[in-house]
Amino acid sequence: MIRIPKPIYIAIVEHARKESPLECCGILSGKDGAVQRAFELRNEEQSPVRYSMLPQEQLKVFExxxxxxxxxxxIYHSHPHTLPFPSETDVEMAFYPEVFSVIISLKEENPVVKAFRIGKYAIYLEEIEVI
Ligand SMILES: [Zn+2]
Known part of the structure; x- marks a missing residue:
């Protein structure tokens, strides 16, 4: 389970809306599955179907x-036109199996946010608790 404070939940949905029709991406930091801070990153791909983070920006966040x-x-990103489920590319690019993958879907009128853990052989749906 991942716990996300309501203001951060709202902020990442807003970020997704702002970047739409392109995918947005960012990093959520915290402790023990509880998010404390969101970092908006630029989608280097500027694409509606994929994303990648700029290494320099990522490094700054890590610091x-x-x-x-x-x-x-x-790590969160948006799906402007598709369901909130990891795409083939998302699975290929999932380098951190211990890190949640949060996907914000704008396919429906009301955004849908889902969290996953992407392992080598399986994708696990994780519960999101908005606190
Ligand atoms: Zn995706």
Missing amino acids: EMERESLDMVA
């Missing part, structure tokens, strides 16, 4: 997380 003694809890 900041270290300064605050926080861990990377999740």
Whole structure:
């Protein structure tokens, strides 16, 4: 289970809406599955179907997380036109099996947010608790 404070939940949905029709991406930091902070990153691909984070921006976030003694809890990105389920590319690009993959789908009028853990052989749906 991943716990996300309501203001951060709202902020990542807003980020998805702002970038639509392109995918957005970002990092959620915190401790023990509880998110404390969101970092918006630029989608280097500028694509409606895939994303990648700029290494320099990612490095800056990692440095900041270290300064605050926080861990990377999740990587989030949006699916402007498709269901909130990891795409083939998402599975290929899932380098951190211990990190949640949060997907914000804008396919329906009301955004749907889902969390997963993507392992080598399986994808696990994880519960999101908005706190
Ligand atoms: Zn995706």
